[in-house]
Amino acid sequence: MSEKLNRREVVAALLHERSDLLVVAGLGAPAYDVAACGDSPRDFPLWGAMGGAAMIGLGLASAQPQQRVLVLTGDGEMLMGLGSLATIGTQRPPNLRIVVLDNERYGETGQQRTHTGMGVDLTAVAQACGIAHATTIHHAATLPDLRHAIHTLNDTLFAVIKVSPVTEPKVLPPRDGPFLTHRFRTALLGERVAVNG
Amino acid sequence: MVEPTLTTDGEPFHWSEDVHRLLQQHQITLVSFVPDGGLKQLIELCQQDPTIRTVTLTTEEEGIALAAGAFLGGQRAALLMQSSGVGNCINMLSLPRIANMPLVMLITMRGESGEFNPWQVPMGQATPAVLEASGVVVFRVQTAVDLIPTLSGALGLAFQSNCRVAVLLSQQFLGAKQFVGGGS
Numbered sequence: 243m244s245e246k247l248n249r250r251e252v253v254a255a256l257l258h259e260r261s262d263l264l265v266v267a268g269l270g271a272p273a274y275d276v277a278a279c280g281d282s283p284r285d286f287p288l289w290g291a292m293g294g295a296a297m298i299g300l301g302l303a304s305a306q307p308q309q310r311v312l313v314l315t316g317d318g319e320m321l322m323g324l325g326s327l328a329t330i331g332t333q334r335p336p337n338l339r340i341v342v343l344d345n346e347r348y349g350e351t352g353q354q355r356t357h358t359g360m361g362v363d364l365t366a367v368a369q370a371c372g373i374a375h376a377t378t379i380h381h382a383a384t385l386p387d388l389r390h391a392i393h394t395l396n397d398t399l400f401a402v403i404k405v406s407p408v409t410e411p412k413v414l415p416p417r418d419g420p421f422l423t424h425r426f427r428t429a430l431l432g433e434r435v436a437v438n439g
Numbered sequence: 440m441v442e443p444t445l446t447t448d449g450e451p452f453h454w455s456e457d458v459h460r461l462l463q464q465h466q467i468t469l470v471s472f473v474p475d476g477g478l479k480q481l482i483e484l485c486q487q488d489p490t491i492r493t494v495t496l497t498t499e500e501e502g503i504a505l506a507a508g509a510f511l512g513g514q515r516a517a518l519l520m521q522s523s524g525v526g527n528c529i530n531m532l533s534l535p536r537i538a539n540m541p542l543v544m545l546i547t548m549r550g551e552s553g554e555f556n557p558w559q560v561p562m563g564q565a566t567p568a569v570l571e572a573s574g575v576v577v578f579r580v581q582t583a584v585d586l587i588p589t590l591s592g593a594l595g596l597a598f599q600s601n602c603r604v605a606v607l608l609s610q611q612f613l614g615a616k617q618f619v620g621g622g623s
Contacts, residue, residue, distance in 0.1 A: 291507075291533065291534040294501075295504075297504035298534075301509035301514075305513055306513070325498050325501065423538045423539055424539075430511070
């Protein structure tokens with residue numbers, strides 16, 4: 243098999259000309275990958291809440307059906323919220339996209355292997371949960387199609403992208419919770435709503 | 440325990456109707472739950488309401504993250520569960536707390552007054568302490584008279600002051616689950 247994809251290049255390709263895409267980034271490397279593309283008010287990077295990224299995406303996508311919501315997270319984070327794939331399978335909002343950057347490692351804690359490195363297939367889990375548009379990507383040539391689907395598909399989308407376990411330099415997004423919440427809601431809802439609820 | 444009262448047309452009135460109306464008045468449009476027998480009527484009322492999206496969860500912590508996403512998107516959510524589910528929520532409660540988001544939890548209690556199943560007791564007894572340790576303001580409903588004023592105040596605190604609130608519906612209010620001769 244060819245060399246594994248570089249996660250930074252993958253995220254840069256997916257967020258290229260992102261327009262008004264809303265991004266929820268799972269804790270650890272996915273949040274750094276998104277920050278490395280340039281911090282945006284329409285990003286909600288997580289520093290905790292492990293296992294919750296996909297459900298935050300579901301809540302956001304349900305509240306904002308006219309917006310496209312991309313959850314970019316890691317395999318360890320997705321595995322911790324495996325049940326949320328079942329929940330999302332019952333809802334299937336057409337504007338929700340979940341992309342798992344799968345390095346088969348717990349990268350923040352010493353590169354221990356995750357379940358996806360021991361045979362567990364997250365794409366098959368998503369399909370079994372009723373998410374029909376679920377795919378595993380190994381090659382850079384497929385990324386433009388995935389980026390196009392993120393912006394155009396009228397159905398819930400799930401993708402696992404197999405990436406190299408090489409650790410990239412940390413690019414840290416803001417980590418003050420009230421700042422992130424207020425900035426995101428102001429960008430999406432306007433300042434009056436963000437301030438007054 | 441709440442005795443059903445009769446409405447003017449003779450139909451039994453259930454407290455869930457008042458709660459459902461209050462959720463509507465507070466513009467709650469997303470209700471997620473892991474079911475409990477005590478929540479049966481309320482879940483059904485929410486499912487029948489075209490203004491409310493209902494989401495069945497596999498575990499209660501999903502509902503914390505779901506409510507956070509809804510708030511980021513400008514919508515209000517409520518989360519329904521039994522007290523045994525509170526322990527599943529502990530780490531995820533850090534999300535609304537650290538990100539200054541409202542959260543409303545409506546929790547039916549087990550493991551207290553009149554409990555038949557001893558396995559319910561440890562989590563039921565730990566529920567208020569676990570919630571308070573996680574930064575959630577705890578309200579208790581012991582009698583039917585308390586219900587609406589308590590829930591109304593909790594909803595106001597949550598949405599006007601961005602607080603995490605839990606309203607505990609006690610077994611004294613709900614009636615203990617019966618294991619002999621029926622019950623839900």
